[in-house]
Amino acid sequence: MATLRPARCYRTIKRANTRQSQRKPKKGYVKGVPYPKIHRYTFGDKKTDYRLSMYLRVDNAVSIRHNALEAARVALNKAMTKNVGDGFYMMKVLVFPHHVMRENPLATGAGADRFSTGMRKSFGKPIGLAAMVKKDQRILQIKLNPDKEAAGKKALKVASSKIPSTCRIESVLTK
Numbered sequence: 001m002a003t004l005r006p007a008r009c010y011r012t013i014k015r016a017n018t019r020q021s022q023r024k025p026k027k028g029y030v031k032g033v034p035y036p037k038i039h040r041y042t043f044g045d046k047k048t049d050y051r052l053s054m055y056l057r058v059d060n061a062v063s064i065r066h067n068a069l070e071a072a073r074v075a076l077n078k079a080m081t082k083n084v085g086d087g088f089y090m091m092k093v094l095v096f097p098h099h100v101m102r103e104n105p106l107a108t109g110a111g112a113d114r115f116s117t118g119m120r121k122s123f124g125k126p127i128g129l130a131a132m133v134k135k136d137q138r139i140l141q142i143k144l145n146p147d148k149e150a151a152g153k154k155a156l157k158v159a160s161s162k163i164p165s166t167c168r169i170e171s172v173l174t175k
Contacts, residue, residue, distance in 0.1 A: 007164040010101050011062050013132050033126045036066040036097050043077055044090035050143035054152045055170040057138050062165040063130040064139070066097040072162040076140060079155035089144040095137070097129035138170075139163070146173065
């Protein structure tokens with residue numbers, strides 16, 4: 001299996017480069033896009049009315065790959081289950097990966113000139129999805145009781161290490 005390119009290759013926000021065909025609408029979509037690794041966006045006890053909402057905000061405009069979002073979700077869920085307990089919180093992923101990332105593989109090494117195409121037909125094959133996030137946008141949310149705020153901050157700090165940008169934690173107390 002091929003390895004992933006580093007996140008620095010995809011973290012800058014670019015215009016979506018999708019094909020729009022007016023004469024042949026059948027060709028107006030991207031073929032071969034893999035499914036996102038993140039499948040569940042809401043976890044925990046949704047029925048309880050929690051007084052404290054905590055958010056993870058990004059400091060820069062960045063694109064976040066679907067596997068980074070899944071890693072942040074898993075880390076947050078694991079830390080919250082360990083520190084607070086199962087069923088005493090609700091967490092939600094607030095962004096969805098829509099942007100299709102493409103890769104034009106270039107061959108290197110001996111004999112690469114025989115089978116490499118260079119920049120000819122360089123549109124690239126779809127390799128994954130990314131969420132385009134604006135500056136100061138909220139990406140993760142947890143709801144819990146105010147007495148568990150320290151555990152929530154700790155869990156969001158662990159989840160922020162999986163995101164390819166610096167992040168801030170915001171707490172909002174409701175009545």
